[in-house]
Amino acid sequence: RHGRVDLSHGGGGKAMAQLVEEMFGAAFDNPLLAQRNDQAVFDAPVGRLAVTTDSYVISPLFFPGGDIGSLAVHGTVNDLAMAGAVPLYLTAGFIIEEGFPLGDLGRIVASMAAAAREAGVSIITGDTKVVERGKGDGVFINTTGIGVTRPGVAPSGDRARPGDAVLVSGFVGDHGVAIMSTRENLSFETAIASDSAALHGLVAAMVEAVPDIHTLRDPTRGGVATTLNEIARQSGVGMVLDERAIPIREEVAAACELLGLDPLHVANEGKLIAICAAGDAVRLLDAMRGHPLGADAAVIGEVIDDDHRFVQLRTAFGGKRIVDWLAGEQLPRIC
Amino acid sequence: RHGRVDLSHGGGGKAMAQLVEEMFGAAFDNPLLAQRNDQAVFDAPVGRLAVTTDSYVISPLFFPGGDIGSLAVHGTVNDLAMAGAVPLYLTAGFIIEEGFPLGDLGRIVASMAAAAREAGVSIITGDTKVVERGKGDGVFINTTGIGVTRPGVAPSGDRARPGDAVLVSGFVGDHGVAIMSTRENLSFETAIASDSAALHGLVAAMVEAVPDIHTLRDPTRGGVATTLNEIARQSGVGMVLDERAIPIREEVAAACELLGLDPLHVANEGKLIAICAAGDAVRLLDAMRGHPLGADAAVIGEVIDDDHRFVQLRTAFGGKRIVDWLAGEQLPRIC
Numbered sequence: 287r288h289g290r291v292d293l294s295h296g297g298g299g300k301a302m303a304q305l306v307e308e309m310f311g312a313a314f315d316n317p318l319l320a321q322r323n324d325q326a327v328f329d330a331p332v333g334r335l336a337v338t339t340d341s342y343v344i345s346p347l348f349f350p351g352g353d354i355g356s357l358a359v360h361g362t363v364n365d366l367a368m369a370g371a372v373p374l375y376l377t378a379g380f381i382i383e384e385g386f387p388l389g390d391l392g393r394i395v396a397s398m399a400a401a402a403r404e405a406g407v408s409i410i411t412g413d414t415k416v417v418e419r420g421k422g423d424g425v426f427i428n429t430t431g432i433g434v435t436r437p438g439v440a441p442s443g444d445r446a447r448p449g450d451a452v453l454v455s456g457f458v459g460d461h462g463v464a465i466m467s468t469r470e471n472l473s474f475e476t477a478i479a480s481d482s483a484a485l486h487g488l489v490a491a492m493v494e495a496v497p498d499i500h501t502l503r504d505p506t507r508g509g510v511a512t513t514l515n516e517i518a519r520q521s522g523v524g525m526v527l528d529e530r531a532i533p534i535r536e537e538v539a540a541a542c543e544l545l546g547l548d549p550l551h552v553a554n555e556g557k558l559i560a561i562c563a564a565g566d567a568v569r570l571l572d573a574m575r576g577h578p579l580g581a582d583a584a585v586i587g588e589v590i591d592d593d594h595r596f597v598q599l600r601t602a603f604g605g606k607r608i609v610d611w612l613a614g615e616q617l618p619r620i621c
Numbered sequence: 622r623h624g625r626v627d628l629s630h631g632g633g634g635k636a637m638a639q640l641v642e643e644m645f646g647a648a649f650d651n652p653l654l655a656q657r658n659d660q661a662v663f664d665a666p667v668g669r670l671a672v673t674t675d676s677y678v679i680s681p682l683f684f685p686g687g688d689i690g691s692l693a694v695h696g697t698v699n700d701l702a703m704a705g706a707v708p709l710y711l712t713a714g715f716i717i718e719e720g721f722p723l724g725d726l727g728r729i730v731a732s733m734a735a736a737a738r739e740a741g742v743s744i745i746t747g748d749t750k751v752v753e754r755g756k757g758d759g760v761f762i763n764t765t766g767i768g769v770t771r772p773g774v775a776p777s778g779d780r781a782r783p784g785d786a787v788l789v790s791g792f793v794g795d796h797g798v799a800i801m802s803t804r805e806n807l808s809f810e811t812a813i814a815s816d817s818a819a820l821h822g823l824v825a826a827m828v829e830a831v832p833d834i835h836t837l838r839d840p841t842r843g844g845v846a847t848t849l850n851e852i853a854r855q856s857g858v859g860m861v862l863d864e865r866a867i868p869i870r871e872e873v874a875a876a877c878e879l880l881g882l883d884p885l886h887v888a889n890e891g892k893l894i895a896i897c898a899a900g901d902a903v904r905l906l907d908a909m910r911g912h913p914l915g916a917d918a919a920v921i922g923e924v925i926d927d928d929h930r931f932v933q934l935r936t937a938f939g940g941k942r943i944v945d946w947l948a949g950e951q952l953p954r955i956c
């Protein structure tokens with residue numbers, strides 16, 4: 287545990303087998319992973335499956351509120367939760383740079399295992415590759431998630447309808463600002479931690495209250511603005527948001543001001559956007575506020591008929607502006 | 622198509638959405654991917670599922686016999702096939718280095734799409750991340766595969782029994798030697814191409830002839846030697862191989878001699894090891910030889926009782942030696 291990863295740890299031979307046994311196998315231990323075949327085999331759950339994949343390349347690897355290990359669990363669990371699905375299984379693919387400290391790898395793996403345990407998912411199969419120094423950046427992790435959807439629950443990006451209410455589950459922009467605060471070339475400090483969290487418990491409460499949620503999506507890279515534009519495009523609708531209704535922490539607003547960023551373009555890793563029929567909005571909001579991860583939920587706008595599929599913002603000063611997709615590279619390597 | 626990947630292509634905003642639409646979406650097109658939600662949702666197949674994941678970090682990205690795109694399909698399809706499963710779906714996670722030529726990315730994506738089409742699998746969801754120049758190496762691809770097993774077919778690494786026959790589906794070491802031949806610091810040339818291929822068709826023929834195949838595994842990193850040692854350990858058995866029976870091309874043997882490598886430690890990407898009851902061996906061999914990808918199949922040894930779990934080789938000269946796990950790093954970045 288005091289050494290470093292070398293190329294033999296990815297060579298497919300004895301050193302790799304030992305790393306898989308003693309580090310990954312020990313931390314992720316469960317009966318499916320213990321099969322130690324080229325694949326995990328299990329009975330298909332009854333129903334419709336949701337499958338999602340994400341690679342995590344965040345820099346730095348450890349940040350206020352989490353690390354790449356917990357993020358790689360939360361992010362993928364959340365993409366399953368956005369289908370209204372119950373997350374069941376994860377796969378874990380590691381690409382490690384030669385020279386990476388085994389101690390740091392151990393911390394990441396422990397954090398990943400803890401996040402999976404807390405979310406009730408098992409890491410059932412994995413892969414370990416090592417690339418030469420200078421050909422990677424510490425650790426990249428891919429997680430693919432498999433979950434099972436609930437009967438009668440089918441949120442989708444193309445189901446937003448004029449008149450629907452648009453809700454957000456809490457404060458916007460925390461993750462991106464927390465990551466920026468750790469970057470050495472950015473000269474500000476904040477007490478903001480990433481909001482990184484698994485949202486399937488919140489979603490369970492939400493679909494119990496309102497099974498017919500039209501759309502669920504987590505506003506990660508590109509932020510709330512991009513996510514709403516994606517939905518507007520998929521559904522062929524417009525939206526009007528109320529700026530004063532969007533929960534943004536003072537420190538986040540201040541940091542964004544300093545950096546010339548729009549908090550609506552900043553990434554989140556523990557928030558969701560929900561869209562439902564206007565008549566369901568109060569019930570859904572109550573369900574969200576009744577869950578710790580939705581305590582600061584708010585209705586932030588409504589869906590309208592608009593052939594241009596514009597997302598508009600009614601500003602605090604009574605004006606109106608277009609909220610566009612994220613353009614350019616704003617914040618690389620935030621997830 | 623003449624430009625290069627920049628950080629905005631991984632930023633989650635407009636440039637990424639366009640890349641996903643015009644390159645990935647166009648090449649991989651299918652109804653599940655076209656849902657364009659955070660996940661793909663589909664009816665669970667009836668039966669037992671096989672799930673596997675691999676990241677591909679091969680260098681160089683294009684090599685005789687394939688490229689990282691086709692390899693990322695074949696490798697994962699094969700890990701499903703080794704469960705006797707029918708491959709159904711793949712996910713695709715790209716980690717691209719800033720500055721990578723869009724033209725090369727297009728070739729890789731086209732090759733991946735073609736390999737998936739040929740193997741009869743759909744790429745149902747994906748992810749695109751871009752890392753700064755010098756923090757990656759061109760392109761890394763993770764594919765996760767989902768397949769459904771056949772009733773009564775359950776090969777596993779722990780099912781090899783004393784007396785069983787050990788078979789290989791063809792010439793050993795082609796992939797590793799083909800990759801080495803492309804590396805600039807290695808001063809030899811061969812006409813050997815990678816054996817990269819999807820083996821599920823071969824396996825279908827095999828399990829039709831012998832449903833009760835005890836073990837299937839593809840000898841990738843670490844080669845045949847490591848794969849047999851893994852199986853010996855899992856099953857708690859030993860093995861004795863007959864050197865003269867193992868199919869090795871002359872050019873591969875010569876290249877290995879030059880490089881001081883044991884061909885049994887060299888990686889394959891289109892070969893499999895099969896273990897079955899002695900009484901089934903002839904039927905299985907016939908079935909393998911009847912398939913184009915098993916034309917050069919051979920029985921190469923047998924499983925024995927051995928508390929030490931040694932894999933031994935009866936050499937061409939009548940001696941005996943231990944065939945050990947790959948130790949050290951031999952051939953980095955071969956898959």
Ligand SMILES: Nc1ncnc2c1ncn2[C@@H]1O[C@H](COP(=O)(O)OP(=O)(O)OP(=O)(O)O)[C@@H](O)[C@H]1O
Pocket residue numbers: 298306310311314319321322323324325378379380410411412413414674675696700841842956
């Ligand atoms: N990081 C990891 N976490 C958990 N399990 C892992 C990890 N890496 C490998 N494994 C497990 O170790 C075993 C061997 O993995 P390995 O990658 O060698 O198999 P393979 O994919 O068939 O070979 P290759 O990667 O060479 O194609 C598998 O059971 C796999 O699930």
Ligand SMILES: Nc1ncnc2c1ncn2[C@@H]1O[C@H](COP(=O)(O)OP(=O)(O)OP(=O)(O)O)[C@@H](O)[C@H]1O
Pocket residue numbers: 339340361365506507621633641645646649654656657658659660713714715745746747748749
């Ligand atoms: N390389 C790719 N190949 C095929 N489809 C892709 C690829 N990259 C992204 N997609 C698809 O594009 C859509 C958006 O992907 P995106 O990664 O932005 O979603 P997300 O995972 O929810 O967000 P994030 O990655 O920020 O967590 C998804 O439907 C995804 O399947």
Ligand SMILES: [Mg+2]
Pocket residue numbers: 339340361362365506659
């Ligand atoms: Mg995601």
Ligand SMILES: [Mg+2]
Pocket residue numbers: 364365368503504506659
């Ligand atoms: Mg998402």
Ligand SMILES: [Mg+2]
Pocket residue numbers: 412413414674675676
């Ligand atoms: Mg693997």
Ligand SMILES: [Mg+2]
Pocket residue numbers: 324674675696697700841
């Ligand atoms: Mg593999």
Ligand SMILES: [Mg+2]
Pocket residue numbers: 324699700703838839841
């Ligand atoms: Mg394999």
Ligand SMILES: [Mg+2]
Pocket residue numbers: 339340341747748749
């Ligand atoms: Mg993604």
